[in-house]
Structures are given as structure tokens and as C-alpha cells.
Amino acid sequence: MHAIQTENLTKIFTVNQKDPGLRGAVKALFRPSRKQVLAVDRVSLSVEPGEIVGYIGVNGAGKSTTIKMLTGVLMPTSGSVRVLGRDPHRQRVANAREIGVVFGQRTQLWWDLALIESLNLIAGIYDIPPKRYRELLERFSEMLELKELLKTPIRNMSLGQKMRSELAAALIHEPKVLFLDEPTIGLDLIVKERIRQFIREHNQQYGTTVILTTHDLGDIEELCQRVMIIDKGGMIYDGPLATIRQRFGRERTLTFEVHPRHLGDLRQHAERMQLPQGARVEAQNGGSSGGRLVVRFDRTLTSASQVAASLMGQVEVVDFSLSEPDLASIVRQIYGGALENGNGKEGKV
Amino acid sequence: MLRYARLYWLFLIQRLKILMEYRLNFFIGAFSFLAMQSVGLVGVWAIMRQVPSLNGWSFNELLFIYGLITLAKSMNHMFADNLWTLGQSYIRTGGFDRFMVRPINPLFHLLADRFCHDGIGELVVGGVLVGYTSRALGIPWTLANFLYLLLAVLTGSVIFVALNLFTATSAFWIVESVPVTLVVFNTHEFAYYPLTMYHRFIQVAMTWLIPYGFASFYPASYLLGREVGVMAWVGTLVAGVLLLLAYQVWKFGLQHYSSTGS
Numbered sequence: 001m002h003a004i005q006t007e008n009l010t011k012i013f014t015v016n017q018k019d020p021g022l023r024g025a026v027k028a029l030f031r032p033s034r035k036q037v038l039a040v041d042r043v044s045l046s047v048e049p050g051e052i053v054g055y056i057g058v059n060g061a062g063k064s065t066t067i068k069m070l071t072g073v074l075m076p077t078s079g080s081v082r083v084l085g086r087d088p089h090r091q092r093v094a095n096a097r098e099i100g101v102v103f104g105q106r107t108q109l110w111w112d113l114a115l116i117e118s119l120n121l122i123a124g125i126y127d128i129p130p131k132r133y134r135e136l137l138e139r140f141s142e143m144l145e146l147k148e149l150l151k152t153p154i155r156n157m158s159l160g161q162k163m164r165s166e167l168a169a170a171l172i173h174e175p176k177v178l179f180l181d182e183p184t185i186g187l188d189l190i191v192k193e194r195i196r197q198f199i200r201e202h203n204q205q206y207g208t209t210v211i212l213t214t215h216d217l218g219d220i221e222e223l224c225q226r227v228m229i230i231d232k233g234g235m236i237y238d239g240p241l242a243t244i245r246q247r248f249g250r251e252r253t254l255t256f257e258v259h260p261r262h263l264g265d266l267r268q269h270a271e272r273m274q275l276p277q278g279a280r281v282e283a284q285n286g287g288s289s290g291g292r293l294v295v296r297f298d299r300t301l302t303s304a305s306q307v308a309a310s311l312m313g314q315v316e317v318v319d320f321s322l323s324e325p326d327l328a329s330i331v332r333q334i335y336g337g338a339l340e341n342g343n344g345k346e347g348k349v
Numbered sequence: 350m351l352r353y354a355r356l357y358w359l360f361l362i363q364r365l366k367i368l369m370e371y372r373l374n375f376f377i378g379a380f381s382f383l384a385m386q387s388v389g390l391v392g393v394w395a396i397m398r399q400v401p402s403l404n405g406w407s408f409n410e411l412l413f414i415y416g417l418i419t420l421a422k423s424m425n426h427m428f429a430d431n432l433w434t435l436g437q438s439y440i441r442t443g444g445f446d447r448f449m450v451r452p453i454n455p456l457f458h459l460l461a462d463r464f465c466h467d468g469i470g471e472l473v474v475g476g477v478l479v480g481y482t483s484r485a486l487g488i489p490w491t492l493a494n495f496l497y498l499l500l501a502v503l504t505g506s507v508i509f510v511a512l513n514l515f516t517a518t519s520a521f522w523i524v525e526s527v528p529v530t531l532v533v534f535n536t537h538e539f540a541y542y543p544l545t546m547y548h549r550f551i552q553v554a555m556t557w558l559i560p561y562g563f564a565s566f567y568p569a570s571y572l573l574g575r576e577v578g579v580m581a582w583v584g585t586l587v588a589g590v591l592l593l594l595a596y597q598v599w600k601f602g603l604q605h606y607s608s609t610g611s
Contacts, residue, residue: 013607068608073449075604096452108447112367124359125451127352
């Protein structure tokens with residue numbers, strides 16, 4: 001049996017639209033104009049027990065809506081969904097016993113209660129046998145370093161402490177499937193690292209299936225062998241992470257801050273720039289402190305130093321920085337595969 | 350059922366701990382509703398100073414009605430107050446998602462999440478009024494009468510909760526459900542007085558449409574030995590049906606829950 005399976009899963013929201021201003025508000029009151037928004041569009045996927053799958057997409061791509069249908073929060077508009085063989089919305093209670101959910105942006109703990117008291121309540125909600133509860137509490141306190149925090153109210157915790165507490169709360173009933181919606185959002189690197197390690201260990205020890213949505217490619221790289229990418233509600237990629245890395249991870253971005261004296265003719269510079277094979281000016285803009293040139297290049301065709309050297313020979317550079325590909329650029333490239341030929345053609349974003 | 354009772358107890362204990370932490374807030378809340386009730390009573394008193402009896406009802410009899418509905422209202426206030434905040438605090442913020450991923454009834458979770466101490470003041474006022482006036486009016490506290498009183502308060506509470514549940518459910522569509530709830534809720538003020546003093550239309554409305562009459566006038570009449578016939582008992586049935594209907598509407602609303610972005 002698949003841990004998760006969906007077929008043509010679709011969610012359409014009806015939203016009320018309002019023109020700006022008071023006039024729009026009054027108009028909306030008497031003649032509401034409604035718009036149908038296709039949030040998730042015929043998504044079919046299946047996940048095997050024990051997998052850690054990264055589910056990624058830019059803001060508004062439909063990630064959270066999918067997760068909400070998988071967890072039973074939302075009823076799908078059409079299509080089918082099965083989690084451990086059950087319909088998560090119709091069999092909401094039975095499904096809820098078997099899944100754990102962390103919504104990274106909002107807490108499932110009680111703001112004013114000490115962590116241990118929140119956990120006690122959750123143990124009551126899930127009907128965890130007292131002996132088992134004590135064992136698990138002991139283990140999670142150890143693994144997530146929560147011992148000192150048990151008596152602290154959630155409201156007094158730092159973001160990282162809160163997230164560790166959230167993980168304990170989501171796993172204390174030993175769910176078979178764990179949904180993590182942006183579990184590392186806003187955390188610093190060290191805390192991120194610790195949380196990733198915990199998820200990995202938990203997955204290995206218990207064989208828990210994990211669905212992870214994130215913006216952070218670091219989360220994906222360290223945890224997932226498989227990635228699903230969703231954009232505008234539809235699945236645009238489902239496959240091994242290695243392929244993504246090979247196909248799309250070759251691109252790097254260099255951002256140069258040029259001397260203010262180039263400001264006047266920045267555009268001409270950008271257009272006439274001679275760059276090594278595989279590199280191109282992606283964008284240029286002028287600001288009060290100077291101008292900026294964004295150059296994208298293919299790591300397999302040229303190198304950062306070649307690009308930088310070539311550019312510095314043509315304009316005076318004040319500062320520059322190198323960045324790894326982000327999710328938005330990968331999504332762009334997946335589409336771009338058809339749209340751009342990619343051999344040094346200049347384009348503006 | 351037993352599991353839910355145990356769970357409610359767990360929630361209640363935690364809630365009381367929080368309330369004790371904000372001790373001042375606790376007393377202000379409980380006391381302010383005591384004060385508000387007193388103001389309402391001064392109104393009744395001011396009227397009765399001018400006219401010794403209203404439509405054949407004495408001052409003490411009016412206070413008895415007032416006490417009965419206040420008891421019912423206090424139950425709703427203590428145990429179902431979170432219905433008011435469903436839109437603002439749970440749906441708008443997305444906090445309701447959490448209820449949906451837990452293996453208990455979301456409505457139970459919502460109600461158990463916040464015991465409201467403000468209702469304690471009303472409980473005290475209602476209890477004192479009913480105790481005092483029943484004595485002054487010579488209502489014999491036989492076991493039958495006592496059980497009837499409990500049933501009447503339960504019936505009244507269910508009517509309050511059911512009506513609030515109807516209106517609160519609108520939050521699944523319109524999010525901000527407080528204005529709608531307020532409009533319906535405020536009609537309970539008609540029921541502070543004997544229904545017979547109103548126009549026929551209001552009498553019918555307060556009996557069959559928004560049946561707050563069963564939280565005060567009808568049971569009070571019965572206990573005071575006035576002729577109400579079968580209406581003394583119909584209320585419980587009406588309250589039960591109302592609650593069932595409201596719960597169906599709630600379940601329908603759950604399917605329309607569309608959560609919030611992100």
C-alpha cells in the first residue's frame with residue numbers, strides 16, 4: 001500500500017473580489033464579484049512508506065493547499081486522495097490518529113502553557129497510554145534537547161525552541177506519516193541543521209514517511225532523495241533530487257555593484273558586455289548608491305573567476321557576490337527549457 | 350463520551366491555571382459581568398417603582414424570570430463562549446487547521462479550548478435571584494420542582510448554545526461572524542420579561558423562531574403555578590431539535606472551511 005496517493009487532486013477556491021477604495025467596498029457589498037481560483041490542478045502523486053519527499057514551489061504555488069487536503073483540513077473540489085488507504089476528510093478522525101502535522105508558521109501548542117502542560121493535553125487528545133507517553137517524552141526531551149524547556153511557557157520561547165517543541169508535539173503520538181510545512185522558516189543555520197538531523201534520525205529509526213514543504217533548498221538537499229515541484233497549482237517535476245541538481249543546479253548568479261560613474265550608461269554597458277561562453281547579463285538596474293548588474297552563468301561552461309575577471313575589465317566594480325540557485329530560478333529554468341535556448345542570449349527578468 | 354468528559358476536565362484544569370496566572374484579569378472579568386447584571390436589574394427595579402405590577406406580574410416574579418434566564422445565559426457564557434471568537438481567533442488566523450488535524454471533534458475542541466470565567470458572575474447573580482425570589486414567592490422546593498428547575502436551566506442553556514452555533518457557523522463563509530451572532534443573541538433581552546406583555550408577533554417569534562421564551566417565561570410560569578399547560582415541557586424538545594439542526598449546519602460549514610493562505 002502507498003503511504004499517500006492522489007489522483008487528479010484539485011482544489012478551486014471561490015474568492016470575493018473588491019475594487020480598491022471605499023467605492024469598491026460599497027460595490028462589493030451590493031454586487032459581489034466572485035472569482036474562481038484554481039489552487040491545485042489535477043495533481044497525481046504517490047509516496048511510499050518510509051520516504052522523505054520534498055514538496056516545493058514558490059509562494060502561492062499550491063503547496064499548502066495540497067498539504068491541507070492530505071491532512072483532512074480541506075475537502076478537495078475533485079479528484080481522490082488516500083493517506084494510508086483512507087480518505088483524510090471523510091475519515092478525518094481515523095486519519096488524524098496516524099498523521100503528525102507541523103505548520104511552521106503557526107503553533108499547535110498553547111501560547112500560555114508550559115511546554116510539558118501542552119504535551120500533557122496533546123497526550124490526552126491522542127489517548128496515549130501513560131507509560132508509553134513517559135517513554136516518548138523522555139526520548140524526545142533527549143533528542144530535541146527539551147529538558148530545560150519543559151517548564152517554559154511557549155510565549156517565552158525563541159523561534160528555534162518553539163520549532164523543537166512543535167516537532168515533539170507532532171510526533172508524540174507516533175504518527176506513520178509526518179507533514180512538515182516550512183519547518184525551518186526563519187531559523188538560523190545551526191538550529192536548521194539540528195532540526196534536519198532530528199528529522200533524518202527519526203525517519204531512519206521509525207520508518208516514518210515525511211512530506212516536507214519548504215522554500216529552503218538546503219532542507220531538500222539534506223533530507224530528500226525525491227522532489228516534487230509544484231507551480232501554479234500543477235506538478236511540474238517529480239523525480240530524484242540528483243536530476244534536479246544535474247539539470248538545474250549548474251547555474252550560479254553573480255551580482256556586481258558597479259561604480260556610480262557608470263550609472264548613466266548602465267544599459268548600454270549591459271547590452272554590449274562581452275562575457276565568456278555560458279554567461280549572460282540577466283538584469284541591470286541603477287540606484288542612488290550605484291548600479292547593479294546580475295550575471296547568470298553555467299558552472300560547467302565557465303567559472304566565477306572568468307566571469308568576474310571579464311566583467312571587471314569592462315566596468316569598475318565596487319562589490320560583488322555569488323549566490324547558489326534558488327527555488328524561483330529552478331522553477332524558471334524548468335519552464336525556460338522550452339522558452340529559452342540558453343546559449344548566451346541576453347534577457348531581462 | 351467518558352473520554353470527552355475526561356478530556357474536558359484536562360482542558361479546564363489547564364485553562365484555570367492560565368486564568369490564575371492572570372489573576373487580576375480573572376477577577377475583573379468575573380466582577381464586571383456581575384456589575385453589568387446589576388445594572389440590568391436596576392432597570393427592572395426602576396420600571397417596577399412606577400407600576401407595582403406589570404401585566405399582572407409582581408416585581409419578585411419578574412426577578413424570578415430574570416434569574417432563570419441569567420442562569421441559562423451563564424452556562425452558555427462559561428462553556429460555549431468560544432463560539433463568539435471562532436471567526437476572529439481561529440478562522441482568520443488559520444488556527445482552526447489545528448483542530449482539523451486532531452482526532453477529536455473540532456466543535457468540542459473549540460468549546461473546550463476556552464472556559465470563560467466571565468460567566469461566573471452571571472451564575473452568582475442568577476443563583477441569588479432565583480434563590481431569593483423563590484423564597485419570597487413561596488415556591489416549594491420539592492424534589493420535583495428542583496429537578497424541573499435543573500431541566501429548565503439545561504433547556505435554556507441549550508437554546509443559547511444552539512442559536513450561537515447557528516450564527517457562529519457563518520464564520521466558515523464570512524469569517525467575521527460576531528455582528529450576525531450579536532443581532533440574534535440580543536433578542537434574548539425580550540425574554541427578561543413575561544412574553545404576554547408583547548405583541549402577538551413577538552410572542553410567536555420568541556417561542557418558535559428564536560425560542561428564548563423557553564429559557565425564562567414558560568418554566569417560570571410553571572414554577573409559579575401559572576397556567577401554561579404543555580408549554581412547560583415543550584421547550585426541552587424544541588431546544589433538542591434546535592441543537593441538532595445547528596449541529597447539522599455546523600457540519601455543513603466544516604465542509605466549506607477553506608482555511609487561510611500559506
